[in-house]
Amino acid sequence: MHKRLEFRILTALLFMLVLACFASAHEVVITNQAKLGKGPMLEPATYRLEIVKSQDSSEALFYKGRDLVARTPVTLAEETVKSRQTEVHSENRDEGRVITRIRVRGWEESLVFD
Numbered sequence: 001m002h003k004r005l006e007f008r009i010l011t012a013l014l015f016m017l018v019l020a021c022f023a024s025a026h027e028v029v030i031t032n033q034a035k036l037g038k039g040p041m042l043e044p045a046t047y048r049l050e051i052v053k054s055q056d057s058s059e060a061l062f063y064k065g066r067d068l069v070a071r072t073p074v075t076l077a078e079e080t081v082k083s084r085q086t087e088v089h090s091e092n093r094d095e096g097r098v099i100t101r102i103r104v105r106g107w108e109e110s111l112v113f114d
Helices: 002-023
Strands: 026-030 034-038 045-053 059-062 067-078 089-091 096-103 109-112
Touching: 026 089, 045 109
Parallel strands: 034 096
Antiparallel strands: 026 045, 045 059, 059 067, 067 109, 089 096, 096 109
């Protein structure tokens, strides 16, 4: 009986951990081929975006399905209000379309790509 209870608690904790991982990922739609700041190029598609924060810097990870397709440094900038929807800001430069900022729905921070 005691082992069965331990197994159920362990299973519940594992399930909550998996849900927390999926909750931290956000969906971003890229409509045109664009470069992430000075980083890698993204093709038009829907990506799962994850942010890895560390003391010194942060990174944005872009997944297509289960495959990591882009990894680039990102700066987190404070905004005055939470974003109502996910927005991808870009501009045309000599090297083509460049993504400069992404605002993720529900966040008070935006991702700035240098």
